[in-house]
Amino acid sequence: MKLSPLMEKFILHWGEMGTRWGVNRTVAQIHALLYLSPRPLPADEIAETLSVARSNVSTSLKELQAWRLVSVTHVLGDRRDHFRTTSDMWEMIATIIEERKRREIDPTLALLRQCVDEMQHDDETPKEVKERIKSMLAFITMLTGWFDQIMALPRSTQRTLLKLGAKIARFLPQETAAEK
Amino acid sequence: MKLSPLMEKFILHWGEMGTRWGVNRTVAQIHALLYLSPRPLPADEIAETLSVARSNVSTSLKELQAWRLVSVTHVLGDRRDHFRTTSDMWEMIATIIEERKRREIDPTLALLRQCVDEMQHDDETPKEVKERIKSMLAFITMLTGWFDQIMALPRSTQRTLLKLGAKIARFLPQETAAEK
């Protein structure tokens, strides 16, 4: 696929962003390319477009599929797999957050719970340290709970909330601001 | 500072998490150590505790300060700098998100705006591609707008919203669910 300078700029930037967030640059570039592409692309075309090895594309696509960000389709009269990603930004972000939660937050919660559990019979660990761990567990639990609930709402409600922004505060029962 | 097995486990996990999110492992470990520590720690104590070079600690602490996650204090009768991080999880997360926004989202928005600007006189880039870039810009603009507004609310309101979770939908004007 021939890239215009605009497309190239976009893809390169996305690659950079990827690295900042712990995602392999090529993986992020492929994702960006597929996001822009009006049609699903076969692996060899991706390799050619981005000037990376075919094998690298293969590995990266597997990674993107593991993230549920890329899916396979087929084109009539072509034996090759073709790859595409959703063009719905909301869906894309939701998927990324869900996967990160599954891969990173959930194991962290598990560890924190284990820590809190073990600390009962642990007289080596200072009291203050135990408190810190407990409050981190409480906080992350609350935040992920919020997130799960919001994600379970119908898309239209989510969109309403997003559009409302801070105006949502208007709808809250009055005394809201009264706290320590 | 002597680490109990519990503390060690926590710090190692945090280091791993860091690497997943594009943060240097040592930087994340130091952050974790300071989070747990009941008192501010001097750099050499951090180095000793985590078994890394003093110079590495120095660099990492600078990094953490650049992220506004760590600050310097002094202890009476000690010429060394002592370092601490907030123990308020909400504040910590807010800082991390704000910094990431400043470093990564804002430049991305700038790039997207530039792309949208340039695409007017660009006949090399397919129409569909232009649309994708526009809708990404629209989406990120909306999301960061929401975030900025929520962050500007008083802490107590934020806490109320967080606690409410999906129940917030109850307070919305009725017809909410009516959309495409």
Add this chain to the structure above:
DNA sequence: TATACATTTCAGAAATTACTGAAAACTTCG
């Protein structure tokens, strides 16, 4: 079933990132 096409695997090479230790720079106090 054999052939052509397509994809994956993987060992080694290349590139990048992280770390160390020594020296330089800076700071405080006597």
Add this chain to the structure above:
DNA sequence: CGAAGTTTTCAGTAATTTCTGAAATGTATA
């Protein structure tokens, strides 16, 4: 000012991550 204490810088090294190309594996069709 000078000595002692503290922090920073940075060149070289180490560790890790990424990438490639060749071989192996998988798959469809003739």
